[in-house]
Amino acid sequence: MKLPLSYYSQQDVLFLARDLLGKVLFTEINGERTAGIIVETEAYNGIQDKASHAYGGRRTNRTETLYGQGGISYVYLCYGIHHLFNVVTSVENDPHAVLIRAVEPLIGKEIMETRRNIPASKSAITSGPGSVAKALGINKSFNKKELDGSEIWIEDHGIRYHDEEIITSPRIGVAYAQEDALLPWRFFVKGNPYVSKPKQ
DNA sequence: AAACGGATTGGCT
DNA sequence: GCCAATCCGTTTC
Secondary structure, eight states, rough: BBBBGGGGGGGGGHHHHHHHHOOOOEETTTTTEEEEEEEEEEEEGGGGGSTTTTTTOOOOOOGGGGGGGGSSSSEEEETEEEEEEEESSSSTOOOOOEEEEEEEEEEEHHHHHHHTOOOOTGGGGBSHHHHHHTTTTGGGGGGTOOTTTSSEEEEEOOOOOGGGGGEEEEEEEEEEEGGGGSSEEEETTTOOOSSSOOOO
């Protein structure tokens, strides 16, 4: 049921960003299980990608996680407030990652409501990367965790989207990446209400 | 040593 | 629509 770690060693991060749509992301914290269907992702393509934290081969305490073997989580703090969850992919020393930007709640909706303090009837509950992490209880303690463990993992429930149901667009909030900001490396499910709605 | 700005969100105008 | 919240790696003095 859980995707094996070998799934994440695929070296084409664009393929995986698209393939992760429809997969189900789980967390279990103190016996509280929550899960959501991934409906929006972005690919961050290693040392050649100006939008990546690992651009130019940068290695810091924060980015060290990205250089690990595919199949671990990369969680960092954005704007000092929001935890953003990424799936590290490819092989060791090839710092590729997929940012999970939105999920459709599947299991543990009441727990998500408590964590987010908004009703599950509102799509904002898991829309946007900061909201996903908060709803699933993901914080910095999840950084570098293997994605086939008992606290966080991803399952294949056989949900498949046709090509025409998947939209690609430029990534969000990466204007600083200059020409790389225009690359169509964001993937989302057409019409899904949980897909984030940036102001751009 | 200090300033800057970001893979964002939600509350107030 | 605007803006504050507020941590941390990077840049600049």
